[in-house]
Amino acid sequence: MSERIFVTGVGIISAIGFDCAETSVALQGSKGGIGRITMLNTFYKDEIPVAEVKAGVPELSAMAKVAENGLFSRTSLLGIIAARQAVMQAQINDISSARTGLISATTVGGMDRSERFYKYYMKNNMRGRLRDIITHDCGDSTESIADALDIKDHVSTISTACSSSANAILVGSRMIKNGILDRVLVGGTDALTLFTLNGFNSLMILDKNGCRPFDEERNGLTLGEGSGFLMIESESTVKKDHKTVLCEITGYGNACDAFHQTASSPEGNGAYLSMKKALDTSGLEPRMIDYINAHGTGTKNNDLSEGKAIERLFGSSIPPCSSTKPFTGHTLGAAGSIEAVLCVLALRNQWIYPNLSFKQQMADLSFSPVTAFQYNIPVRNVMSNSFGFGGNNTSLIFSRN
């Protein structure tokens, strides 16, 4: 039970870049990825901004190194791209050289293709191309990634709404601690779909001006898409293979707000508990956290609830805090792992990210987020929050090794 968990590789694709290098450039340039819809065929094309990965299926298939045979959902392709990057950085040439698992996360799975199917199927249930529906379930994208990378020892998928991939990281870490696996590729992937765009729109929580997390005038979230993956390995595997370590996963906490199916409790009870549990597993004091990558969606409800929970846990010394969702959009099931990759980059480079589009402090909170990119700041321990519908809250702590 004493194995430490190390991150040895990361991969990311989102609206701000196809890999870590591009992502880093966009982050340093405070260049957000939110813009007009160009990929989705929707009524809201000119009305609701999103954070798209600007590449179609042919380009994504090439990046994913898979045949463009019409059998991969956009969610799968994004996932394979990020997962490959993580495996490559971890310099794993023979995946079967240690017990290796894959735990992925997604909320919509192959919904982009299901939508195409359903459009015809709903008019006549003998219509709709079957190849468009076989990728519907969440397991499909995970198995595409597993097969692309030849991972066999453990394959699973988590879906807890917007905390899905944070939970994949949490469970993967525990599988190593429990001695079941030596290394696990953990992360998540989600593509933009009509389903989610219309879903959040029907809830009236999409900001027509782009999200403004922690701003007094915030008015909703902005959807994004993408994927983030981390290769995590046990201390003994890392030692055996003389691996370069990017950072350590020192804390994780999962709690349920149990307040409402979609709304967070005003005092952020679940958020407080998940952060507290993460601190407890890490053995760190609140003052030792150098940066919080907040869930910070930009909805009235989330930011108030999360802010209150942060105040309660950190008291008068709240660490620098920001939401990176104005960069990447809210990538739903992928958000936890995309932000985890950003946390790894923050630790490696001693960076703290700005909370773009912030203007005015919330009247109900005692603190404001970081607004300018910060270099050369001592960043030793970073907390990342991911909260989802159903009150599924998860917090992770990454530390410099």
Added chain:
Amino acid sequence: MEAYIQGIGVISPQKTFTGNGFLQDAMEYNDVNYIKCLEPVYGDFIDPMVARRMSRIVKMGVCAALKCLRDAGIENPDAIITGTGLGCIEDTEKFLGSLYASEEQLLNPTPFIQSTHNTIAAAIALKLKCNSYNNTYVHRGFSFESALLDSMMLLQEGSASNILTGGMDELTPNSFAITNRLGFWKEKTVNNLRLLDYKNKGSLAGEGVAFFALSHSKNDKSLARISAVSTLYKPQSADEVTARLSGFIQKSAGVAGDIDLVMLGMNGDPVQDKIYHHIMSNFFSPVQCTFYKHLCGEYDTAASFALYLATMIIKEQRVPAILKCNDRPVRKIKNVLIYNHFRNINHAMFLITSC
């Protein structure tokens, strides 16, 4: 890693929720190509005002969970973990349908809210005001298995003493129509109890919800112990299955001779059932073997129904004749092995032990 089963709540096409005794009168369905759950009176468990807003699988899930906890005498568990292959598919279809029908205008958000796969685990937490660990696995034939594995890890870590763990999938007219077009089910209707007699391809569609209250320690409420769970992804050959299974038995029970009862996931499809016959003849010729999908149908989380049966068999020390696929001398049932696979992709093995 191990877990003691303290309580059960099962809603299935059989009289598992209410009814007298364990499989006393099996439900026979004639001329069917799917079988659906016998739904309980929800009002006994959920406030009708609340139930009205819940979809069918959420109601079934919450009901089965509450019954399970009541059965185990647990008020608030230290974790709630669910597994579901397709999640709340009825609401997913509903929202997708209205999205196209209304051309993205004036959509009712309720089906969207309830379409997320974690809705059931969340609804249970909400009902119990349970702030503990909450997680949902959504991976085809590994959904329930992953939930169980997570539960057993939590118990081993000492971070939970009592856990509510469940597997669930619902069948809807659309999910049946689509999987039927994909060739999952038999072309002609069948009698469920004679499922293995039909030699044509395809299976019988089914659905179900099964919740288990799991505990780290044994007490007088303990019904059985889950001694081991293991999964195998896309085995390349029957030999790979044999090797993995023999390793699993060796690690968990000892030798094949220590297994007193085997439960196999035969679903009536001759191709998919091949591996079960291979397992039977290679390991378990002298052992009593059983099957169960004629009672619950085929679905992603059907192994949770098998776990329910195994628990009841151990508790009652009785193997209902309707489950038997061979006839071997009766002996004391200590170790039950479940082997199940979903579409030959997701293979899983469980060892359940008397306590």
